[in-house]
Amino acid sequence: MPEKNRHSIIPDMPVTKVNDKDHSPKANGTAITDIDSLIEPPAKHGIEGVNAASIEKAVKSANIPMILMIFVMLVFGLIILYSVSGPDAYGQFQDSSWFLARQIRFTIAGLIMMIIVAFIPIDFFRQKWIALSAYILSIGLAFATLALGVGREHGASRWINIGPIQLQSSEIIKVALIVAFAGYRSTIAKMRSEGKIKEPKSDLAKFLKNAAIDFIIPVGFCVLVDIVIVLQPHVSCFIIVAAVIFMCALVSEIPLKSWIVGSLIIALAGGAAGAVILAAAPAERRERFMNNYAHVFKRLAIFTADDEELDNEEEGLTRDDTRQVDNAHNALGSGGLWGVGLGNSRSKYNYVSEAQNDYIFSIYIEETGFIGGVVLILMYLVMFFMCLAVCWRAKDVFSRTIATGCTALIFVEVLMNLSVELQVIPATGVTLPFISYGGTAQISLLIAYGLILSVSRSGTLQREKKRLKASAQASKHGV
Numbered sequence: 001m002p003e004k005n006r007h008s009i010i011p012d013m014p015v016t017k018v019n020d021k022d023h024s025p026k027a028n029g030t031a032i033t034d035i036d037s038l039i040e041p042p043a044k045h046g047i048e049g050v051n052a053a054s055i056e057k058a059v060k061s062a063n064i065p066m067i068l069m070i071f072v073m074l075v076f077g078l079i080i081l082y083s084v085s086g087p088d089a090y091g092q093f094q095d096s097s098w099f100l101a102r103q104i105r106f107t108i109a110g111l112i113m114m115i116i117v118a119f120i121p122i123d124f125f126r127q128k129w130i131a132l133s134a135y136i137l138s139i140g141l142a143f144a145t146l147a148l149g150v151g152r153e154h155g156a157s158r159w160i161n162i163g164p165i166q167l168q169s170s171e172i173i174k175v176a177l178i179v180a181f182a183g184y185r186s187t188i189a190k191m192r193s194e195g196k197i198k199e200p201k202s203d204l205a206k207f208l209k210n211a212a213i214d215f216i217i218p219v220g221f222c223v224l225v226d227i228v229i230v231l232q233p234h235v236s237c238f239i240i241v242a243a244v245i246f247m248c249a250l251v252s253e254i255p256l257k258s259w260i261v262g263s264l265i266i267a268l269a270g271g272a273a274g275a276v277i278l279a280a281a282p283a284e285r286r287e288r289f290m291n292n293y294a295h296v297f298k299r300l301a302i303f304t305a306d307d308e309e310l311d312n313e314e315e316g317l318t319r320d321d322t323r324q325v326d327n328a329h330n331a332l333g334s335g336g337l338w339g340v341g342l343g344n345s346r347s348k349y350n351y352v353s354e355a356q357n358d359y360i361f362s363i364y365i366e367e368t369g370f371i372g373g374v375v376l377i378l379m380y381l382v383m384f385f386m387c388l389a390v391c392w393r394a395k396d397v398f399s400r401t402i403a404t405g406c407t408a409l410i411f412v413e414v415l416m417n418l419s420v421e422l423q424v425i426p427a428t429g430v431t432l433p434f435i436s437y438g439g440t441a442q443i444s445l446l447i448a449y450g451l452i453l454s455v456s457r458s459g460t461l462q463r464e465k466k467r468l469k470a471s472a473q474a475s476k477h478g479v
Contacts, residue, residue, distance in 0.1 A: 061457045061458065062118070062119075062453070062457055063386075063390070063453055063456040063457060065386065066383075066386050066387075066390075066452070066453060066456060067118075067453065069379075069382060069383050069386060070114070070383070070434075070446075070449055072379070073379060073383065073434045074107055074111075074434055076376070076379065076435075077434045077435040077436075078100060078103060078104065078107065079342075080360065080364050080435055081099060081100055081103055081356055081360070081435065081436075081437055082097065082099075082100040083342045083343050083345075083364075083367060084345070084348055084355050084356055084360050084363045084364065084367075085098075085099040085100065085348075085355065085356035085437060086343070086348075087348050087349050087350070088348070088350075088354065088355060088356060089356075091350075099356050099437050102437075102439065103437055103439075103442065106438075106439040106442045106443060107442055107446075109443055110442050110443040110444075110445070110446030110447070111446060113443060113446060113447050113450065114446040114447060114449055114450035114453070115450065116450070117447055117450030117451055117453075117454055118450040118451075118453035118454050118457065119454070119457070120454060121454070121457075121458040121459075122398070122399050122402065122451075122454045122455050122457075122458050122459035123398075123458065123459070125179060125182075125183070125398075125402070125451070125454070126182070126183055126186045126187075126398045127183070128183065128187055130179065130183060131179060131180050131182070131183020131184055131186075131187070132180075132183075134176040134177070134179040134180040134183070135176070135177070135180035135221065137172070137173075137176045138172075138173045138176040138177050138180065138225050139221075139224070139225050139228070141160070141169040141172055141173050141176075142169070142173060142225050142228040142229055142232075143228055144160055144169065145158070145159075145160050145169045145170070145232055145234075146228055146231055146232050148160055148161075149169075149232060158170060158232070158234055158237075167440050168438070168439075168440040168441060169440075170229060170234055170237040171438075171440040171441045171443075171444035171445075172440065172444055173225065173229070173237075173241070174237070174240065174241060174244060174409050174444065174448075175406070175409070175444050175447055175448050175451075177222055177225060177241065177244070177245065178244065178248060178401075178402060178405035178406060178409065178448070178451075179402065179451075180221075180222075181218055181222060181245060181248045181249075181252070181401065181405065182248065182252070182397075182398050182401035182402045182405065183398070184217070184218045185218060185248075185252040185253070185254075185397050185398070185401055186396070186397050186398035186401075188213060188214070189253070189396075189397045189398075197213070207257065207261070208261070210255065210257070210258055211257065211258040211261040211262045211265070212262075214254045214255060214258040214262070215249070215254055215258040215259060215261070215262025215263070215266075216262045216265055216266060218249070219245065219249055219262060219266065220266055222241070222245045223245075223266060223270070225241070226238055226241045226242055226245075229241060233292050233293055233296070235293070235296050235428075236416070236428040236429050236430050239416075239428070240409070240412055240413060240416070240430070243408065243412045244405055244408045244409050244412065245405075247404055247405060247408040248401050248404060248405040248408075250404075251391070251400050251401055251404045252397055252400070252401045253397055298321070299426045299427045299428075300426050301317055302317065302321055302322050302325060302426070302427070303325075303423075303425070303426035303427070305317050305322065324352065324353055324359070324427075325423070325427060327347055327351045327352050328347070328352050328359040328362040328421065329362070329423060330347065331345065331347035331351070331352060331359075331362040331363055331365070331366040332361075332362040332365050332366065332421060332422070334347075334366055335365045335366040335367065335368065335369040335370065335372070335373075336369050336370070337369050337370050337371060338368075338369040338370075338371055339365070339366060339367045339368040339369030339371075339372055340366060340367055340369075341367060342367050342368065343367070344367060345363050345366045345367045346366075347362070347363055347366055348363050356436065356437040357431055357436050357437055357438070358417070358420065358427070358428075358429055358430070358431060358436070359421060360431075360432055360435055360436050360437075361373075361376075361417065361418060361421045361432055361435075362421050364376070364435075376435075377418075380411070380414055383410075384407070384411050387403070387406075387407040387410070387411075387452050388407065390403045390407075390452055390455050390456045390460065391403040391404045391407055391455075393460040393461050393462055394455055394459055394460060394461075395459055395460055395461045396459070398459075399455045399459030399460070402451050402452075402454075402455055402459075403451070403452050403455040403456075403459070406448035406449065406451050406452050407452060409445070409448050410433050410445060410448060410449070413430050413431070413432075413433050414432065414433055416428055416430040417430050417431060417432040417433075417436075418432075433445050
């Protein structure tokens with residue numbers, strides 16, 4: 001509508017100039033009339049609008065399929081846990097839902113942490129102080145558990161008591177080391193791009209310096225934590241941490257030369273230090289040290305034992321030593337195609353000790369059969385490929401290392417638990433992620449999953465391209 005016709009429709013309304021101090025903007029230096037502001041109201045400015053827009057943007061960028069997948073897995077796990085743990089819970093606490101009630105609380109706490117972490121931009125976690133704090137936390141917890149840990153009746157010191165709270169420190173250490181390693185590699189990559197790392201003049205010095213910076217320092221500090229863990233002794237956690245850090249190092253753009261030289265130096269230094277310590281230690285202390293790993297050697301003997309060795313008492317093993325493994329294996333094989341039905345397992349009535357933890361998969365298979373096992377494994381596979389897609393699309397070293405490390409953490413534990421249940425490897429004490437009972441493990445794994453979601457939301461190439469495109473369009477329109 002032409003300007004003169006617009007004003008002629010409402011002749012009694014005065015046309016006023018807007019003061020320069022007015023909140024309404026001026027376009028190209030021309031005054032905006034009151035009628036103009038009525039026809040096209042100015043944009044609202046306020047905290048409420050900004051927050052609403054930020055929340056809407058965050059929700060739109062969330063990986064909804066991955067969020068739905070974890071909710072399905074958690075509900076599935078709670079159903080399995082209730083079905084499996086009822087008899088043991090009633091026998092210990094006169095409440096068949098005792099384990100379920102506690103696991104629900106742990107799961108809610110873990111979900112809150114997962115959502116908070118998922119909606120924090122992944123770039124926030126790359127700050128130097130976060131990486132340093134994560135490493136200090138991991139090494140501090142490792143030494144605290146070694147010195148003050150409880151749980152040696154289970155073969156290792158795996159828990160520390162903080163007031164009324166009992167934490168399994170190894171679960172926290174696993175996630176903290178991933179963040180620390182990724183933060184270090186990201187910092188080194190940034191310093192190199194800015195030219196802050198000076199290169200020595202000689203090729204040998206340059207070669208050794210790069211090997212130290214790229215491999216020996218980050219991997220060596222993680223190995224130090226891992227050594228403290230194995231001294232507790234917590235061998236299964238030692239294996240998991242080693243596997244996870246290996247995967248982090250594999251994707252963090254460490255040159256092959258640094259890999260080779262760094263590995264040799266760490267192996268030689270570690271071997272020499274270990275040999276000197278063992279040689280200098282008194283025989284009594286060496287014997288006491290080896291006795292700490294008696295449960296590990298016994299598990300290896302049980303795994304490799306045949307019927308002749310079990311029938312021969314001189315071999316040191318009896319049928320009672322293999323009862324747990326044998327009963328779990330029998331439960332695994334007695335489910336048939338469809339199982340005996342949820343809640344109808346016979347093995348969970350103290351034939352398999354603490355069925356809600358290490359051997360939950362065997363009881364689950366007894367109740368749901370081969371079909372139930374296939375369904376659960378397919379759910380893990382779907383989740384794995386979702387996480388793998390996030391790792392593949394990661395935009396930089398930090399995002400890729402975080403996503404890969406957290407994915408490796410979850411699925412190394414899945415593989416180890418299933419391998420024990422299928423008698424592919426000796427018993428390790430590793431629980432089944434999102435299914436087995438455990439508070440610290442549930443919360444820590446959900447935080448790890450939240451970090452993967454954070455990478456998916458703000459740390460992938462696809463999201464980066466969208467952000468750059470939106471920024472270019474805003475610049476083009478003068479916003």
